[in-house]
Amino acid sequence: xxPTRRGILGLGAAALAAPFLAGRAGAAAPPPVEILMRGxxxxxxxxxxxxxxxxxxxxAVRWVNRDPGNSHTATAYHPANLDHPLRIPAAAAPWNSDxxxxxxxxxxxxxxxxxxxxxxxxxxxxxxxxxxxxGHPGAAPPGGTAALPEEAARAFPAVEEILRRGIVRRx
Amino acid sequence: xxxxxxxxxxxxxxxxxxxxxxxxxxxxxAGSYKKVSELVxxxxxxxxxxxxxxxxxxxPAGPFLAYDRDGRLVSTVYxxxxxxxxxxxxxxxxxxxxGGRVDHVDVYFNAGHPGVEKPHAHVILWHVSKTDEGRVAx
Numbered sequence: 497x498x499p500t501r502r503g504i505l506g507l508g509a510a511a512l513a514a515p516f517l518a519g520r521a522g523a524a525a526p527p528p529v530e531i532l533m534r535g536x537x538x539x540x541x542x543x544x545x546x547x548x549x550x551x552x553x554x555x556a557v558r559w560v561n562r563d564p565g566n567s568h569t570a571t572a573y574h575p576a577n578l579d580h581p582l583r584i585p586a587a588a589a590p591w592n593s594d595x596x597x598x599x600x601x602x603x604x605x606x607x608x609x610x611x612x613x614x615x616x617x618x619x620x621x622x623x624x625x626x627x628x629x630x631g632h633p634g635a636a637p638p639g640g641t642a643a644l645p646e647e648a649a650r651a652f653p654a655v656e657e658i659l660r661r662g663i664v665r666r667x
Numbered sequence: 668x669x670x671x672x673x674x675x676x677x678x679x680x681x682x683x684x685x686x687x688x689x690x691x692x693x694x695x696x697a698g699s700y701k702k703v704s705e706l707v708x709x710x711x712x713x714x715x716x717x718x719x720x721x722x723x724x725x726x727p728a729g730p731f732l733a734y735d736r737d738g739r740l741v742s743t744v745y746x747x748x749x750x751x752x753x754x755x756x757x758x759x760x761x762x763x764x765x766g767g768r769v770d771h772v773d774v775y776f777n778a779g780h781p782g783v784e785k786p787h788a789h790v791i792l793w794h795v796s797k798t799d800e801g802r803v804a805x
Contacts, residue, residue, distance in 0.1 A: 537715055538789075539777040565714045566780050567707075595708035595781060622778035622786050 528556035535563035542619045544626040548653035548664035553631045558603040561596040569593050569617040583637045585610030610634035623647035629658050691765045694738035696720050707781035717741055717803035727783040728759050735802040740766055745790040746783045766794050
């Protein structure tokens with residue numbers, strides 16, 4: 497995984513990272529995908545859009561906060577992040593965007609194949625989580641979702657649905 | 668005459684700190700209130716609420732004092748975690764209510780935000796009319 501700079505520099509960093517990745521792969525890097533952080537007017541609902549997405553190894557993922565009344569994070573499920581369970585490939589490095597204010601963004605390039613689950617720090621208990629499949633999904637994280645807040649465990653789209661549809665938006 | 672003046676001046680001097688301590692009608696409020704956006708990473712102006720101030724010692728319940736873009740007080744907000752509301756051993760007693768007259772009250776669910784991360788209820792004492800809520804709508 498190749499983290500890039502957060503905030504206003506995020507898009508530029510993602511653009512800069514693309515030729516680097518292309519050089520390593522020997523082919524043009526796939527374009528970055530965008531995941532929006534959203535919320536409704538009274539803050540009663542918050543979500544990632546899309547909630548599930550299939551990307552190619554090395555493809556950059558960019559989160560943008562489009563919720564005018566809240567701050568959000570994109571944080572990998574990993575013991576390094578607030579002692580959360582490991583729910584990304586063991587060989588992948590964790591990321592944490594820190595709080596993004598409205599219109600700020602954060603990018604990472606995911607190079608290790610597998611399934612990556614992530615959450616929003618202040619909204620995990622409200623079910624604001626997402627799932628990214630990079631190439632082949634690999635094995636499911638051990639322990640299932642038992643250690644997660646109930647709302648979070650319920651919100652992940654199925655890997656099979658992500659593989660079938662490519663992009664999964666919340667119901 | 669001189670005595671009366673001295674007494675009046677003394678009373679005024681005593682009253683001024685008290686008035687200053689109570690000043691909440693215009694932002695920034697006096698006392699221990701801090702701007703929420705300087706305490707945690709949140710937008711300075713929250714659509715639907717306005718610009719918030721809180722005494723950090725009172726978190727998470729508050730009161731939060733909410734102001735429009737002209738710095739006029741529009742509401743007093745309490746943020747009460749859902750898990751506390753369903754805990755029979757937990758109470759929120761004697762919450763301060765410095766904003767004065769209340770026109771109407773809204774109560775609704777909020778998924779959380781920096782400062783009050785867990786899902787909670789917003790209890791809003793509006794000091795302005797329903798129509799004037801628009802002053803903080805956007």
